[in-house]
Amino acid sequence: MKRLLFALLLAAIVFYTVFPFYWAIVSSLKSGSALFIVEAWPADPTLANYAAVFRGQPFGRSILNSLLVASGVVGVSLALAVTASYALGRVAFRGRSLLLLSILSVSMFPQVAVLSGLFELVRALGLYNSLWGLGLTYMIFTLPFTVWVLTTFMRELPRELEEAAIVDGATPWVIVTRIFLPLLGPALAATGLLAFITAWNEFLFALTFTLTDDRRTVPVAIALMSGASAFELPWGQVMAASVVVTVPLIALVLVFQRRIVSGLTAGAVKG
């Protein structure tokens, strides 16, 4: 009896978390009036919505934009964060914990609080409606996050390794790039993956700092699909687009589940 109840609880949990996504898939495979019938699986599944998403608008372009911005931002953030996290994690200097806290607090900024300042900056640099400008603004949340998480990983590396290297006369630069960097592979993967997902999912800046269809990222493209008239939302297409951009994320989560968990908990539990 107890076991049965527990199994039911687990089933309910899985149903709750997975059903909306399942329903999006089912709806995306329906076209025309079939969309308005509630059924567990479409009687006549069709890929018409998927074709329409890519034909009707530059959705392929949006995916490319999102990929370019997210991977660029992750690359730059990790590069800047590796050396910075060494300094914060392994070098004793005055004001270190205050600095670390200040960096963490930047990632707590409400995005809206920097919106007008960033707008001015982006426009002054001539980067309005450009992926470069968008990437620049994303540093405000990817950089503090990567620095924070990598610092906790840096602290866990064995002290003996560093001491031996110092005895051999290695400079801090050599220690970071030659000795620690190879050991940080899994940490970099976990941190990079989380930062990538955050950048891929970002909406407010992408909505504000880009203007034309060909510069949109995926979340903006999907949000604006339902723009014009409230009565003729192309729900089938919205669901198809949602499935297209979510499947790779779910694949990433399934494959790198352990890494993601280690990155998330390193960022939070030890904080």
Added chain:
Amino acid sequence: MAHGSALARERRRAAALFLAPMLAVLALVAVWPLARTVYFSFTDATLGSLDSYVIVGVENYRWLAEDPDWWRAVRNTVVFTVVSVTLETMLGLVIALALNARLPGRGLLRAAVLIPWAIPTVVSAQMWGWMFHDLYGVVNEALLAAGLIAAPKAWTADPDLSMTAVVLVDVWKATPFMTLLILAALQMLPRDLYEAARVDGIHPVRVFFRVTLPLIRPALMVAVIFRTLDALRVFDLMYVLTGNIRETMSMSVYARRQLIDFQDIGYGSAAATALFLVVALITVTTITLGRVRPGGKGGSG
């Protein structure tokens, strides 16, 4: 000793160099824009004329204080934050405890539970928007079939229901984050403690409140703080699910609307600055309270 301090000095110099690029970028994209936003909030700048404006003092803040829509946005945000974070914490605890049991396929279960977290907020808002559809939505269909409602409801447009809809979607989306952090804390607990409690025949519920909860409290606090700060700046969810309607408008939605839709940089910046102050205040308070409370509890318990 002399060598040691020379070495330490060299390491500090290297650390400064290592930190400089990162700090320069943060100064450019975070500190400077924040300072400009605060500055703009005392001017009458508009989006079209960002370089010619007049300082108007606290005028924008006076308008803000007199705008009932702003206070409605403040109330909405606070209600949204308190209700969602509470539900997410309770649900996260339940799911984490369930997943902490030794059972086959736990890894897969954990991955399934993570799915909503990975889905972009915009996408989850659209997915639920479709499920909440007043005419063809599966939620209405299911509730009608179960006899729980007599007529279809306009979940996202009805003033009495829209906030509920927003909270439900946020709970779905953010509970995995809670679950994960709580689960990580649960897995670090010593097993023998539970063996001892079982041998002594203590009721599991009692064990939970007397042993488990106090032990995972620090991790729980961190998760709650993270989620609270996240919920206070909520934007995507309302913007996509319910649009600009008054009943769900959050402070972020209000501020962006003034800034971009109405192009009023001065007034919008005042709203944005007010939101920043609220978030900063709550951060400081929760961190302080979070530090004080475990100590006080430890003394009495």
